[in-house]
Amino acid sequence: MIKVVFFDLDDTLVDTSRLAEMARRNAIENMVRHGLPVDFDTAYQELLELISEYGSNFSRHFDYLLRRLDLPSNPKWVAAGVIAYHNTKFAYLRTVKGVRRVLLDLQRAGYRLGIITDGDPIKQWEKILRLELDAYFDEVFISDYLGVKKPHRKIFEKALRKMKVEPREAVMVGDRLYSDIYGAKQVGMKTVWFRYGKYADRELEYLEYADSTVNSLDEILDIVRGLNLEEGEERSDKEVHAD
Amino acid sequence: MIKVVFFDLDDTLVDTSRLAEMARRNAIENMVRHGLPVDFDTAYQELLELISEYGSNFSRHFDYLLRRLDLPSNPKWVAAGVIAYHNTKFAYLRTVKGVRRVLLDLQRAGYRLGIITDGDPIKQWEKILRLELDAYFDEVFISDYLGVKKPHRKIFEKALRKMKVEPREAVMVGDRLYSDIYGAKQVGMKTVWFRYGKYADRELEYLEYADSTVNSLDEILDIVRGLNLEEGEERSDKEVHAD
Structure with missing residues (x-):
């Protein structure tokens, strides 16, 4: 789950x-x-x-x-x-279209939320606080503060440990196939590639690490639900076979 | 003059x-x-x-x-x-009360204007440009750019040279008795102490270097005119004696 x-x-x-x-x-x-x-x-x-x-x-x-x-x-x-x-x-300074809606929907559906980002910690927090995004998130992980950068597995492992979940219980959503998608997949997380902005056609050699690809953030909630359904079905399958 | x-x-x-x-x-x-x-x-x-x-x-x-x-x-x-x-x-970010009026009046009366300031050049220019003060001034002299700080006589000498005037043809207006008033007086300029802000009661040991003291910028034009009148009178006196 x-x-x-x-x-x-x-x-x-x-x-x-x-x-x-x-x-x-x-x-x-x-x-x-x-x-x-x-x-x-x-x-x-x-x-x-x-x-x-x-x-x-x-x-x-x-x-x-x-x-x-x-x-x-x-x-x-x-x-x-x-x-x-x-x-x-x-x-x-603006959020990407649809951000607040998807964050609210995910929260209402009971998911906990985190940010995993590279960049200067103070500048990243400036964006988060100016846009008042902090209230949506349980934790924020910033590479330059932790001393390790995406796609290094350590930043994802630190995030999972802090949120007390197994890799298979977490999804990573990001615009970069290399740092976000390949990075998260390495440690066993589910991955959703947000095909957006200047990386929409770059690093395509890492496309295989994306479990799903979306062109709009509105699709995220359904995808996360879908992942849970799939898992549920797999489990039922196993139960059937075990009979 | x-x-x-x-x-x-x-x-x-x-x-x-x-x-x-x-x-x-x-x-x-x-x-x-x-x-x-x-x-x-x-x-x-x-x-x-x-x-x-x-x-x-x-x-x-x-x-x-x-x-x-x-x-x-x-x-x-x-x-x-x-x-x-x-x-x-x-x-x-604001100008001190009365600034735009006095700058306009001085310009109309035919005086050329300059800024002599300490501080980081980019930060100082940011204030000048944000407040659109640049149009009033012929030249801006910033110590950290010139490599010499007020009250060192070199910054005043550089300014006088660039503006092509003798020390006695120039007035320095500033809030600091040490850097502005003592500094400008050293090289022979006329000085007007603007008694304002946190330096209003400090460095009073340099008070003797101020030709005038004002509590409001509105008084500047009259003082500059007064300096010219005094000089005119001195010259007339000399002419009388020479007869």
Whole structure:
């Protein structure tokens, strides 16, 4: 019997990639408006390259952008970027469509809920608290806080232990086939791939680890119920054979 | 003749201290609301002590607060503090009463304007751009960008050189008797002490370096005009004697 449903955070509960794209575009636009002597497309492409090299949690994106564009250091342009970036992030932080409904339905149906996510612990908690998602979840597991990252089996094992369930009593829902689906499957959890956002067509070599694939979170409750039914049938089958 | 008026930024143009106090109080309140097991006053006093030791630009205030309170590291509480702190700073950033009026009046009267401030360049530009103060000023001089801090004479000399005026053609307006008033006087500028905020009764041993003291920014235009009149009279006196 499934007792716990775990969710990934970024691009599963929170619409992170879309927000990040808006924030980056607005940042470049505001830098150009405040005198950055480069056209929007050139600067935006350079920023995307920089982020793919240094990662999205690098704290000096705009500083480095100027260096890459052979421009002198200029705190006014950097501030213009930072302001627009933060304003966008504050104003447009949203859950993925259907999140609150599915969480409420799962809770009402008696399942306990957890989050298993990578990323900076304080930034991840900022998203959870700003969106007031914390009330839905019994536990939140963040890799950078635990010292181990998805898909390493240890983060899933820690989560299962803390929630006091066996792997087969837990489902993992996430948008990444590698970190979420392959990771959870390794330890014996049930897996639901949420085909959404920029990973919708990536890491398909791990597709075999997904027990189910959904295009909308609305489907989750039925799938979890389905898993319980299947198990019930298997058990009945065994009982029949045992007769 | 006075040609340029320089202003300090924090607690002269921008109501920084009051904002910081509100932001810190709201941060602690939100941390307590999210489970910080300490009463408001204890945590707030500890935060103030920490800030006085590590400075207000230290980036790990809330982390260190937990350590000082003998509490385990907890990214949820830190995030609660960060959220409330930033929300307050975004929502309540204000100019000091009368700022826009005096800047406009000085501009109309033909004076050029500059900012000479200490602090992190990006954070200072963030305040300037968020409040849309940049349009009033010809130049902004920020110590951490120039590598020299008020009251060092070099920052004032750099500013005078860039604005192409002699020291006696410039006035410095600021809330700190030591960094603003003593600093500017050293190089021969005229000085107006704005007695405001937490420095209103501090560093009084430097009071002799203030040519004038004001309790409201509304008085600045008259004072600058007065300085020009005095100089005019001195010149007439000399002319009379020369006859």
